[in-house]
Amino acid sequence: MDDQLKKNYIEDLEDISCDYLVVGSGAGGSVACSELIKKNKDVILVEEGSHYKIDHFKGSIADSFSKVWRNSGVTPILGNPSFGYGEGMCLGGGTYINGGLIYRTADTVLQDWEQRLKSKIYSKENLKPIFEKIEKNLNVTVEKNEIDKNKDSQILFDISKKNNIKCVNVRRAIKNCKRNNKCTTGCVSGAKQSTLQNYIYPAAAKGLRILTNTRAEKILLKNNKPFKLKVKKDQKYFKIKFNNIILACGPIQTPLLIKKSFNNTSLKSRMHVHHNLRLNVVFNKPLNSEIGTIFTSQIQEYINDGVLFSASNFDKSYLFSGLNNLNSNQYEFLKENINFLATYLFQIKATNEVKIFNFNNIPVLHYNLSESDFIKIKKYLLLFSKMMFEIGAKKIYLPFSNNCEATNVDEVKKSLDFNKIKNLDMVSVHGMSSARMSLDNTPNSFFNIEGRSFEYENLYCVDASILPTSTIESPQGSIMALSHSITERNF
Numbered sequence: 001m002d003d004q005l006k007k008n009y010i011e012d013l014e015d016i017s018c019d020y021l022v023v024g025s026g027a028g029g030s031v032a033c034s035e036l037i038k039k040n041k042d043v044i045l046v047e048e049g050s051h052y053k054i055d056h057f058k059g060s061i062a063d064s065f066s067k068v069w070r071n072s073g074v075t076p077i078l079g080n081p082s083f084g085y086g087e088g089m090c091l092g093g094g095t096y097i098n099g100g101l102i103y104r105t106a107d108t109v110l111q112d113w114e115q116r117l118k119s120k121i122y123s124k125e126n127l128k129p130i131f132e133k134i135e136k137n138l139n140v141t142v143e144k145n146e147i148d149k150n151k152d153s154q155i156l157f158d159i160s161k162k163n164n165i166k167c168v169n170v171r172r173a174i175k176n177c178k179r180n181n182k183c184t185t186g187c188v189s190g191a192k193q194s195t196l197q198n199y200i201y202p203a204a205a206k207g208l209r210i211l212t213n214t215r216a217e218k219i220l221l222k223n224n225k226p227f228k229l230k231v232k233k234d235q236k237y238f239k240i241k242f243n244n245i246i247l248a249c250g251p252i253q254t255p256l257l258i259k260k261s262f263n264n265t266s267l268k269s270r271m272h273v274h275h276n277l278r279l280n281v282v283f284n285k286p287l288n289s290e291i292g293t294i295f296t297s298q299i300q301e302y303i304n305d306g307v308l309f310s311a312s313n314f315d316k317s318y319l320f321s322g323l324n325n326l327n328s329n330q331y332e333f334l335k336e337n338i339n340f341l342a343t344y345l346f347q348i349k350a351t352n353e354v355k356i357f358n359f360n361n362i363p364v365l366h367y368n369l370s371e372s373d374f375i376k377i378k379k380y381l382l383l384f385s386k387m388m389f390e391i392g393a394k395k396i397y398l399p400f401s402n403n404c405e406a407t408n409v410d411e412v413k414k415s416l417d418f419n420k421i422k423n424l425d426m427v428s429v430h431g432m433s434s435a436r437m438s439l440d441n442t443p444n445s446f447f448n449i450e451g452r453s454f455e456y457e458n459l460y461c462v463d464a465s466i467l468p469t470s471t472i473e474s475p476q477g478s479i480m481a482l483s484h485s486i487t488e489r490n491f
């Protein structure tokens, strides 16, 4: 592979040192690298995954899952129900494989943070210029409606008109999106603006030193001060000396590294999540959902209840991998009706938290959905199904492991009465607050309001782990904003 970053790679790992060591290159880490390099600091970036250009996978789901997703796509979270968590593992982290939706943090969330942190540093006014900068850097654009594409998203506007509810065009980091519908493989046309192109490449051009395929294993202390990072590359261990270390390994790996470095009792890690539940819907007219992008519109009427509703990347392999309990007649029906199908995502902000344990250096994740969230999920499944049937849905496959199908509202009600929490079929790709920042040092927090460790003054964090609480919308914008704010102010 012709690698444009070749000149930035550190060849000899013996005896290396830097002023600032950034660990992890996703939403948070790439911002920190870019800001530090702009300030002419001496920075090394350590990333466990490899570097691939954004259009490298040409839409191949199998290839991209095995190379740029951690655990080839799914990290299991055990409990009631068990579900899969998805995260990126490559230069650019989650921003390489995500949908590119960029939201500013909701006012209600920022007001809550202000009260919790007793500080205005992350107030709407203070973050405004930072969000403007992020939106410019990532070319954030308001999506538009098209006549011949994204018909699955257009359906949401039909629903909104009929029911007088709020539906908006979403804001995405894209340049000339060609509607290839393969956002999770990078981007076939290179249109998606991940932090790889817009933060890491510019920082590399100004001298950022990079170590890919290198996993941070443990932060080492000298006189109770972090001073070296033990890393593993090509089955060998090395140590990197630093003056300051900035963690950005994402919401599961950052708490794991903290626990591995400073013992399991140093942090009681609890991760906030959003759940995604899929509804596969067969309509009475062709939609050709494959012709489009992840989604262009979103129902936001129920946002204060933590609930959002949108279409999803439509792909036959995704569709059938999520419907693995169908009999052969049902498969045949779907294959024949593939052009009439659309997949919708119902996203809900969960009340309960995922517990993260370190078991022999492997993260063990445990979760139980709350009874109140289950009641809410059933309420909105019924509501969305009803609205779908009213505008022409013929059949809906509900998000339960038995792939319940319903052809009318009564059948949906029956399925909802019958199914238990353990039958829910859901995933998550949004984890937050697992080593949260807080005013006081509590068991669930590790960093102060500047993102600096309560314990060690040269240890910082700038990824999803430090968010004081969960966001309501997709979190990349909020993570980047906090990373900008912390690095601009502190270094």
Ligand SMILES: Cc1cc2nc3c(=O)[nH]c(=O)nc-3n(C[C@H](O)[C@H](O)[C@H](O)COP(=O)(O)OP(=O)(O)OC[C@H]3O[C@@H](n4cnc5c(N)ncnc54)[C@H](O)[C@@H]3O)c2cc1C
Pocket: 023, 024, 025, 026, 027, 028, 029, 046, 047, 048, 049, 086, 087, 088, 089, 090, 091, 092, 093, 094, 095, 097, 098, 099, 100, 101, 102, 103, 184, 214, 215, 216, 217, 248, 249, 250, 251, 253, 254, 257, 429, 430, 431, 462, 463, 464, 465, 474, 475, 476, 477, 479
């Ligand atoms: C399929 C999918 C779709 C999504 N869609 C959206 C969206 O449209 N909008 C949005 O706002 N959010 C979206 N998200 C979520 C968003 O991408 C994440 O919230 C965000 O990337 C998290 O940023 P982060 O910096 O905390 O961690 P990450 O972006 O996950 O980056 C962490 C990096 O650290 C590296 N790393 C981890 N451990 C180590 C270690 N020990 N040593 C060295 N390196 C390490 C990882 O390999 C990774 O590259 C999506 C996520 C997924 C998976």
